[in-house]
Amino acid sequence: MTLRLRINGNDHDVDCDPDTPLIYVLRDALKLKGTKLGCGLEQCGACAVLVDGKVTMSCVSAVDSFQGREIVTIEGIADTQEGRRVQAAFVETSAAQCGYCTAGLVVAATGLLMDRREADNETVKQALAAHLCRCGSHPRVLRAVQRAMAAG
Amino acid sequence: MSLKTSPRIADWLTARDGRLVVHSGKVDIGQRISTALVQIAHEELGVPFSEIDVAPVRTDEAPDEGITSGSNSIEQSGHAVRMAAATLRARLVAWAADGIGGAAQDWTLRDGLLTHAATNRSLKIVEVMAQLDPDLPVDPKAIAAPVQDAFPGAAMRGLADMVAGRFDFIHDVDVPGMWHARVVRPPHAAARLRSVAPQVRADLEDEGARVLRDGSFLAVAGVSEWQTVKAALRLARACDWDAGAGLPETDVFAAFAPENARRLMVIDGTPQDIPVPEPLADPDHVARFERPYLMHGALGPSAALAVWSDDLLSIRSHSQGIYPLRDSIADSLGLRLDQVQITHQPGSGCYGHNGADDAAFEAALIATLMPGTPVLLKWTRDEEHAWEPYAPAMATDLAVTLSQGHQISALSAEVFSDTHRGRPRPGPDRAGAGRLLSNRLRATPVPPPPPLPNMNNHGGMHRNLEPVYAIADRRLVKNLMPGVVHRTSALRCLGATTNVFAYESMMDELALRAGESPLDYRRRHLDDARALSVLDALAERMRARPAPTGDGTGRGIAYAQYKNQMTRVGVCVDLAVDDLGQVHLHHVILVADAGRVVDRDGLCAQLEGGFLQGASWALYERVTWDRDGITSRDWDSYPVIRFDNIPDFDIRLLHVPGAPSVGAGEASPGPAIAAIANAIHDATGLRLRRMPFDADSILRQALAD
Incomplete structure (x- = not known):
């Protein structure tokens, strides 16, 4: 069936099964491959996108539940002021190693910045606790988030 | 090793389209080796970072540097690139002094230019490179550029793309006509496939999927990724497995005892097959330290792309060792080495031998059953957790004797572990093929080779068994315990x-x-x-x-x-x-x-x-x-x-x-x-x-x- 999704400010009509998890539609049908699949269980955060401004995992929930919502993926994150600040801060602090978790973390950090102008390190840690990084880039990610907040 | 197999400057540094290209057999797995190599080339040649590329790591093109492991990249590839660049610097200056004039010391390399100080005459370094003999050898004793603390550091390669979601991981490959594939796994390593319900298989094929089976290796492929994921779930429910005896519920730490092990003395960090002396008679302090089986647990599950076309098997893989993997896959499929080409494409961080090589072989196996169709195989989280080669469980027994003043006078250390060496690489008993997971499941299986003790200095379980402390009387023993429970291989740090x-x-x-x-x-x-x-x-x-x-x-x-x-x-x-x-x-x-x-x-x-x-x-x-x-x-x-x-x-x-x-x-x-x-x-x-x-x-x- 055909579903209408609003992604990064544009409407997309997608022909797919309504039970398809959002991430497969993003990556396979729309070729938006910046969003990463890590577990398919909502346990690792690699697949995070913003839905109506809230950080949301895209690997389990069916695509039909996202109709009428405003979805922002990593490809659209630079369209927001917060997203640009986060991206710049990640680059300035070298906040990645292999980079597989990075897109999800940039999205999550952007969501955090949209939510609040400042937060102490403990609050940021709790906010990112749903996201795994296996290389150990965490300290740099935490610095990047503080830097992005300070730049606001 | 690196300069022995690839002795020419052109093996490491070339010029293309006005840019300097650095070649290496080491792959970037998030440890930033490609950034470090660019930094080294910049330091030696004065070419700006923005004018330096790193060549793709591909069999038959890249220097064969074995496996990217052991924290060796900076010492092997880094040293090779530094010596190649230092040799090149001397050659460029000599070429300019001989051909144009002036003394060698009057020529400097900066901003990508070879410049004569007095006349300010400048030549582009990459253009002069084209004038030099392409077979010039690297001088392994070339004088490196002096260290300047003011060196600006190279920006991490790939980072700007990573934060924008544009960095191309193996998972993101999309080529025309590509199909997706998933493997249906046995419940555990000892199980074998009895049968697949024919109706389910027929239904899936009617719906456009391909079901592929070789013994107990079972896979499904389709055009749409999500449909393929669902097809794999349906196929899994249609399988009848013979579970055999199941997995052994062994208490591995209890099994770690000298009488069960292949024992070797470790002298100056190197194992030797000589008799093991008696333990310390009356130690003052005894303790055992243990770690369980660990997984690498890459954040992104393993994946690979393969296509079998015109008698050539082309593979993209996040393996850490594309040359040994190529040899092992060729052996597995009865192909010549020149029929298999592997190009490295980044996966998520691996920290050692994870599922990358197994996935590459499985993609290849599926691709050979679907000639002409590019196949992107991805493992699931469940597969990665359950089927990657684990780091072996280990135990280290320590005993010491203390002299007056609590100085350690004698030490006994015994380490126990299964092999850390499960990577596919050629060896006796078809070792390369036998270490690829799915070869064990095929109709004509290739069993794993019996593990042999790693005899290298600080290799395997005896890495850092030699203490850093000054203790004259040392009795160090390596105890190889093959086949305890799980398939094991190298994880960051080994022993x-x-x-x-x-x-x-x-x-x-x-x-x-x-x-x-x-x-x-x-x-x-x-x-x-x-x-x-x-x-x-x-x-x-x-x-x-x-x-x-x-x-x-x-x-x-x-x-x-x-x-x-x-x-x-x-x-x-x-x-x-x-x-x-x-x-x-x-x-x-x-x-x-x-x-x-x-x-x-x-x-x-x-x-x-x-x-x-x-x-x-x-x-x-x-x-x-x-x-x-x-x-x-x-x-x-x-x-x-x-x-x-x-x-x-x-x-x-x-x-x-x-x-x-x-x-x-x-x-x-x-x-x-x-x-x-x-x-x-x-x-x-x-x-x-x-x-x-x-x-x-x-x-x-x-x-x-």
């Missing part, structure tokens, strides 16, 4: 993880027994000036930050030098243990001496990342299983460190410009684990000797004490 954990815990115990500070007790057993400098710097930072004094808080230190010849690391950890037995990491001081520093920021990233991986092993990670299969199959059943337990870091690098650059990627996990164990002891009085130090272990030990 150094457990051996450093063991030694550095023991040094703490002995310091307490002697009534000395852990720093001072280590100092008087060290005769390496650079080790003492690391401890001095650590002590200085520790004085600047007094030890925590609150309830349940503790401080612990550890020191190690990776392989006794690479980066030296001193660590101090402050933490707290709460009433539930949970450990909260607060602050880390880390001092390192990695010789001449190439990429300062990259080095710090490796040390931090290594610490956190060590902390994750120390506090959380453990593979679990029962008769019916692996039970740690996701991030809930196999927990790892998360953002809510990340400490603050204070990192100090001791820059030693005159010393060679040494690898650092595996230098910090071992000391991290030991420092955490020592800090837990400081906080609670509990001595944790088996990883992980999770809440269960801590509470159980608190009750037992």
Whole structure:
């Protein structure tokens, strides 16, 4: 069936099964491959996108539940002021190693910045606790988030 | 090794389209080796970072540097590129002085130009390169450019794309006509496929999927990724497996005993097949340290793209060893080496031999059954957790005799482990093919080769079994325990993880027994000036930050030098243990001496990342299983460190410009684990000797004490 999704400010009509998890539609049908699949269980955060401004995992929930919502993926994150600040801060602090978790973390950090102008390190840690990084880039990610907040 | 197999300058450095291209056989797995190589080429040749590319790592094109492992990339590829670039610099200057005029010292290399100082005449370096003999050999003793602290560091390659979601991982490949594939796995390694319900198979094929079977290897392919995922679930439900005897529910730590093992003496870090002397008669201190099976646990499951077309099998893989993998796949499929081409494409961080090679072979196997169709195979989270080759469980038994004044006079160390060497690479008994997972399942299986002891200096389980401390009387024994339970292979640090954990815990115990500070007790057993400098710097930072004094808080230190010849690391950890037995990491001081520093920021990233991986092993990670299969199959059943337990870091690098650059990627996990164990002891009085130090272990030990 055909579903209408609003992604990064544009409407997309997608022909797919309504039970398809959002991430497969993003990556396979729309070729938006910046969003990463890590577990398919909502346990690792690699697949995070913003839905109506809230950080949301895209690997389990069916695509039909996202109709009428405003979805922002990593490809659209630079369209927001917060997203640009986060991206710049990640680059300035070298906040990645292999980079597989990075897109999800940039999205999550952007969501955090949209939510609040400042937060102490403990609050940021709790906010990112749903996201795994296996290389150990965490300290740099935490610095990047503080830097992005300070730049606001 | 690198310069022996690839001796020409042009093997490492070429010019293309007005740009300098660096070639290497080492692959970038997030450790930033490509950034470091660009930094080295820039330092030697004065070509701007923006005008330097790194060539794709592809069989038949890249230098064959074996496997990207052992923290060797900077010493092997880094050294080769530095010597190639230094030779090239001398040749460029000689060419200019001979052909154009002036003395050699009048020519400088800067901003991509070869410039004559007096006349200001400039030539583009990459254009002059084209004038030189393409077969010029690298001078392995070329004089490297002098160290200038003002070198601006190269930006991390790929980072700008990563933060924008544009970095191309293997998972993101999309080529015309590509199909997706998924494998249907047995319940566990001992099970074999009896049958697949024919109706389900027929239904799937009617719907456009392809079902592919070779013995107990079963896969499904389709055009749409999600439809293929669903098809694999339907196919899995249609399988009848013979579970055989199931997985052995062996207590591996109880099985680790000399009578079960192949025993070798380790002399100066190298195993020797000579009789093992009797244990110490009357040791003053005895302790065993253990770690469970661990997984690499890459964040992105393994994947590979393969296409079989015109008698050529082209594969894209995130393997760490494309040449040995090529040889192993060719052997598996009865192909000539020139019929298999592998190009490295990044996966997520691997930390050793994970599922990458197995996935590459499985994609190849599927592709050969679907000629002309590119096939992108992805493993699921469940598959990665259950089927990657694990790091072997280990135990290290220590015994020491103390002389007057608590000086260690004699040491016995026995390490027990299954093999750390499960990577596919050619060897006796079709070792390469036999180490590829799915060859065990095919209709004509290739069984795994019997593991042979790794006889290399500081190889395998005996990495860092040789203590860094000055102890004259040493009895070091390696005990190979093949086939205990699970398929095993290399994980970051190999045996150094457990051996450093063991030694550095023991040094703490002995310091307490002697009534000395852990720093001072280590100092008087060290005769390496650079080790003492690391401890001095650590002590200085520790004085600047007094030890925590609150309830349940503790401080612990550890020191190690990776392989006794690479980066030296001193660590101090402050933490707290709460009433539930949970450990909260607060602050880390880390001092390192990695010789001449190439990429300062990259080095710090490796040390931090290594610490956190060590902390994750120390506090959380453990593979679990029962008769019916692996039970740690996701991030809930196999927990790892998360953002809510990340400490603050204070990192100090001791820059030693005159010393060679040494690898650092595996230098910090071992000391991290030991420092955490020592800090837990400081906080609670509990001595944790088996990883992980999770809440269960801590509470159980608190009750037992």
